[in-house]
Amino acid sequence: MLGEGILKGLAETAKNFFGSFVSKERLTTVQFPEERLPQAEAARNFPFLVYDGHDWQAGLRCVACQICEKECPPKCIFIEKSKDKKPDSMGKQQFYPAVFNIDVSVCMSCQICVEVCPFDAIEMDTAFELSTGDRFDGLLWRKAQLAKPNSYFHQIHPTAAAEIDKRLAEAKAKAEAKAKPVAAAAQPDPAPPTKS
């Protein structure tokens, strides 16, 4: 009969209308600032620099190799290499970034900098409620702003951080094991340099 479908449809929407007042399950909306869904662990937004220990300037893992700067597709990273060297977490003398800037208005959150970093020094942050009143300087993040402790990294990406920590610890142990005999061998006979 003509109009039957219309009545059925009206009944359906009426059910929705009254049901939405009665049952909470019907309303799938998450009212954002008050209610939040948990973030996925792989969530990412902008990169940050990881540092070990408590002093961000001494513990920064970045050695200013500038690979990320070259690989960055939109060229939002700017690095200036230091003139002097500083010991890194392995105790090896390394360069460090005198300037490390990321223009977040240009960054496209592609994570390529993270993929290419051989030192696991740059990682993706999950903070997304970011705003600034200054659209020029406020969008250029400097080294001090980018440096975040390893504990923070553990907090936002626990699996990835644990994996990296394990890898770094292994590398350190290996380096120490290697350095010991070398140091022992180097003590009595300094003349021939080791071939390997």
Place this chain on the structure above:
Amino acid sequence: MPETIDQIFVVLKHWLVGYSPVWLQPIVGAIVSVVAILVAFASLFALTTILERKGLGRFQNRYGPNRVGPFGLLQPVADGLKSLTKEDIVPHSADAVVHLLAPIVLVTAAFMGYAVLPVGRNMVAVDLDAGLLYFFAAGSIIELTIFMAGWSSRNKYSLLGAMRAIAQMISYEVPLILSSITVIMATGSLSTVDIVEKQAGYSGIWPHWFVFTPWGFAGFILFTIAAIAESNRSPFDLPEGESEIIAGYYVEYSGFKFALFFLGEYIGMFAVSGLAITLFLGGWSAPFSFLTWIPSYLWFFGKLLALIGLFIWIRSTLPRLRDDQLMNFAWKFMLPMALINLVTAGAWHFMSFGPVRWLVSTILVVVPYLLLGRGLMRSKKLETRIYRFAE
């Protein structure tokens, strides 16, 4: 006491008018009525926008706006401020004068219909002898303004929307007026005040509303469908189909002019709903004789809000029609039904009281409905559509 509350606005108007000199009193009285109508229906518009958004949300299992003020009730204020502060853009090649005039004339025309709408006992701005005729005449200006808007914008989408609007509104004006003619036949008057007063009596506790007769019921349904089409609301919102022609004749309007269009459309919807109430739902009269102590204007606005709720409900349920479906429905279903309904009303009028009259009228309504519905459905066989592309 109930009479005093019922007539409080009338008394207030007389008291206000009494302060002006005698020769000025007709003009002052008119101004007072106009201001009252403007304030009442503009605030009803604000209320309806929030009701519609929240209601639509609930119909779709959402919350709707709930951020501005308690329960989001201040949302209309925020919307109004937003549209006031927006930049007003007129296209370079547009006809600037007509472009500016269209929303203004629309709002004016939409408000003009209220002059003859009795919103309560003795509460009508002017009791014209040809009130109904005036209402339709004023309402037809809306079509003109929509075409003005579409034409002056110099935009293909605007023009398409305006042409759709003209086709639709002229097609649906026919059943709209034909279905209201039945009421004129029953009352023998074009005056809206007379029409309401004819319905204000009671048999026992039951009112004499025309919607409670077979022809009145059919007329009310036809009138409501035509009213939805006249006010360009879903499912008849082809002129502004967002997904097809962006927003039709609205495309080139921004800021306050767009807000005026929005206002005009809603005001037009209230006016035509108010007319539906006046013609079929007994205007300001109470639905039961023992409820007459409630002020008459409350009944009118209650019925108006109920009809608006029905419109929102229908909007949330039905998808937009296609052009050919719209025209088929108007000319192959609405028009024959409205014409047969005229015969039904005439038969009802000339037959004596009793069950025979009811039987004949009901048959005259139901049988054509079933036959027409079946006839229309028969040609609507669902089959796989074969698309042919240009090579």
